Amino acid sequence: MLVNYNEVKAFKTKDGSTIRELMHPLHHGNSNQSLAEAIVPAGCKTVLHLHRTSEEIYHITQGEAMMTLGMKCFPIKQGDTILIPALTAHCVVNDHQEDLHIICACSPAYRHEDTELLEE
Numbered sequence: 001m002l003v004n005y006n007e008v009k010a011f012k013t014k015d016g017s018t019i020r021e022l023m024h025p026l027h028h029g030n031s032n033q034s035l036a037e038a039i040v041p042a043g044c045k046t047v048l049h050l051h052r053t054s055e056e057i058y059h060i061t062q063g064e065a066m067m068t069l070g071m072k073c074f075p076i077k078q079g080d081t082i083l084i085p086a087l088t089a090h091c092v093v094n095d096h097q098e099d100l101h102i103i104c105a106c107s108p109a110y111r112h113e114d115t116e117l118l119e120e
Helices: none
Strands: 018-023 034-040 049-051 055-062 064-069 072-077 081-084 090-093 100-107 115-117
Touching (some): 049 090, 055 072
Antiparallel strands (some): 034 100, 055 081, 055 100, 064 072
16 A cells, blocks of 8 residues: 555644654554654644553654653654653653654554553
């Protein structure tokens, strides 16, 4: 299956980022994982959250920000790849002038119901 980026409608997730699901089992016929682009606008942050069953891999394609992953906080930038194990609290704070673009791979595939917000 071929999916064209420009034909994928963006939406807001529970954590506050804007997502484009580039490949997801509910829409594209794959079965074990999902691939999405997340955008965290300049001056914004995602809500601290975890996923009960999904492991995530973030790959930063544009911008820079601060990432909280478990008990660690560290800078991330274009070219970085981050593993987020299931049940690990995480968020991103983009306090820079440029939007942050992240390619997110989730296995099993992303589900809203798997996301637990840890702050309001």
